[in-house]
Amino acid sequence: MISLTSPVETWAHRVPAGVKLAALSLATAGLFALQSPVALALALAGVAGLMLTGGLTFARAAARELKILLPFLLLIAVWHGVTGQIEAGMAVALRLLSALALANFVTMTTRLSDMVAVAALLLSPFRRLGLSTRALELSVALVVRFTPSIARKGGLLAEAWRARSARRTGWQIVMPLAATALDDAEHVAEALRARGGLETTQPTD
Amino acid sequence: MERNLALIALFAALIAALGMVPKFTLAFGVPITAQSMGVMLCGTVLGARRGALAVLLFLALVALGLPLLAGGRGGLGAFATPSVGFLIGFPVAAFVTGLIVERWRASLAAVAAVASIVGGVFVLYAFGVVGMSVMLDKSIPQSALLVTAFIPGDVIKAILAGLITAGLAKSRPSSVLSRG
Numbered sequence: 001m002i003s004l005t006s007p008v009e010t011w012a013h014r015v016p017a018g019v020k021l022a023a024l025s026l027a028t029a030g031l032f033a034l035q036s037p038v039a040l041a042l043a044l045a046g047v048a049g050l051m052l053t054g055g056l057t058f059a060r061a062a063a064r065e066l067k068i069l070l071p072f073l074l075l076i077a078v079w080h081g082v083t084g085q086i087e088a089g090m091a092v093a094l095r096l097l098s099a100l101a102l103a104n105f106v107t108m109t110t111r112l113s114d115m116v117a118v119a120a121l122l123l124s125p126f127r128r129l130g131l132s133t134r135a136l137e138l139s140v141a142l143v144v145r146f147t148p149s150i151a152r153k154g155g156l157l158a159e160a161w162r163a164r165s166a167r168r169t170g171w172q173i174v175m176p177l178a179a180t181a182l183d184d185a186e187h188v189a190e191a192l193r194a195r196g197g198l199e200t201t202q203p204t205d
Numbered sequence: 206m207e208r209n210l211a212l213i214a215l216f217a218a219l220i221a222a223l224g225m226v227p228k229f230t231l232a233f234g235v236p237i238t239a240q241s242m243g244v245m246l247c248g249t250v251l252g253a254r255r256g257a258l259a260v261l262l263f264l265a266l267v268a269l270g271l272p273l274l275a276g277g278r279g280g281l282g283a284f285a286t287p288s289v290g291f292l293i294g295f296p297v298a299a300f301v302t303g304l305i306v307e308r309w310r311a312s313l314a315a316v317a318a319v320a321s322i323v324g325g326v327f328v329l330y331a332f333g334v335v336g337m338s339v340m341l342d343k344s345i346p347q348s349a350l351l352v353t354a355f356i357p358g359d360v361i362k363a364i365l366a367g368l369i370t371a372g373l374a375k376s377r378p379s380s381v382l383s384r385g
Contacts, residue, residue, distance in 0.1 A: 003270050003271055003272070004270045004271070004272050004279055004280045005270060024281065028285070065282060068278065068286060069286065069287075072286075072287050072341065075341075075351070076341065079343075088342065091342070092341055092342045096286075096287065096340065096341075099285045100282050100285045100286060102285070103280070103281035103282040103284065103285040104280060104281070104282040104285075106281050107270045107279075107280030107281045107282060108280075110270065112269060112270050112271070115269040115270050116269060119265070119269060135210055138210065138214075139210055139213060139214040139217070139262055140214075140262070140265075140266065142210075142211065142214035142215065142218070143214050143217045143218045143221065143262060143263070143266055144266070144271070146214070146215055146218040147218040147221040147222055147225075147273065149218075150215075150218050150219055150221075150222035151221070151222040151225040151226060153222075154222055154223070154225070154226035155226060157226075158226060171239070171242075171365050171369075173226070174223070174239055174242065174246075174365070174369055175368075175369045175372045175373065177219070177222070177223070177226075178219060178246055178250065178369060178373055179373060179376055179377055181215045181216060181218065181219040181222075182212070182215070182250075182373065182377045182380040183377070183380075184211075184215050185208070185211040185212040185214070185215035185216075185380070186208070186211070186380065188207075188211040188214075188215065189207045189208040189210070189211040189212075192207040192210070192211065193207050197206070197207050198206055198207055198210065
């Protein structure tokens with residue numbers, strides 16, 4: 001499965017993931033504290049500058065990710081155009097763009113393995129309370145392994161539907177798809193048990 | 206234990222896969238993504254605790270940077286859009302849906318549909334509306350107004366989730382744990 005990390009190597013790829021996540025939290029909190037459109041415009045300019053440090057290709061990819069906000073920006077434009085609170089509308093729009101761009105920046109410049117390492121670090125206190133991080137790691141691996149497999153079966157079910165019906169694919173394919181997931185789960189559970197299960201026994205030597 | 210883990214992981218994968226299969230169309234031509242239906246199914250099939258854990262696992266992988274949301278979206282940015290409230294509400298919606306199915310022992314199709322409406326519409330939209338109001342700087346009633354257009358589609362999904370759950374209970378009776 002493809003992750004969202006940018007293939008364009010930037011300086012930020014080398015910054016530790018934990019540092020980026022902490023900076024993102026602070027910056028996002030800061031964006032919500034700012035109210036003046038001028039300050040937020042400066043913030044957005046700063047974010048745009050940050051993107052450009054990754055090069056033009058990187059910045060263009062980052063800009064494409066912002067398209068998701070388009071319906072919301074239109075909505076804000078209409079809403080605040082009608083009510084006449086233009087300044088407040090500008091502030092909301094600028095804040096949305098900056099916050100999303102910053103969050104995407106961290107995802108785009110952090111490898112999945114580094115992200116997982118930070119998550120493991122944040123969860124390590126719970127290990128002392130008895131949480132099995134092994135179960136967690138295993139389930140993450142299972143999701144990554146089985147998502148493409150279930151999606152492919154969904155595609156096959158949709159094809160089978162199209163081969164037999166003139167109508168467009170209906171919701172009916174969700175039932176067999178969920179049944180496949182249940183069957184896969186039973187097989188995986190059996191395979192896990194056959195291999196000793198989740199209990200990590202101490203090696204006896 | 207192994208079985209619970211496998212079911213939680215496979216249903217997290219099912220939610221992700223439902224965001225990838227080509228959109229399907231309802232009787233009157235409304236294209237919908239099935240992802241939120243996946244959240245309802247987690248509750249109705251796996252029950253409250255396992256269902257919520259499956260959804261949490263799915264969200265954790267999204268946050269780590271896998272493009273598992275419908276339309277290939279994901280990463281931390283998914284939690285920085287006005288619809289963040291809906292994502293936060295997903296696990297709670299699955300939990301409430303599952304709790305109702307576990308406790309209310311009437312006809313499964315009807316109970317699962319009602320439970321999906323309560324969890325997947327009422328509870329989920331409560332979170333979604335609060336998220337919108339924070340992100341867009343609008344009051345709660347104003348934000349509620351903005352999302353009402355999506356409620357009929359989700360009610361239909363909830364009813365379908367009820368039918369699907371009943372179908373699964375017939376074809377895989379031992380795997381539907383909410384009534385186990």
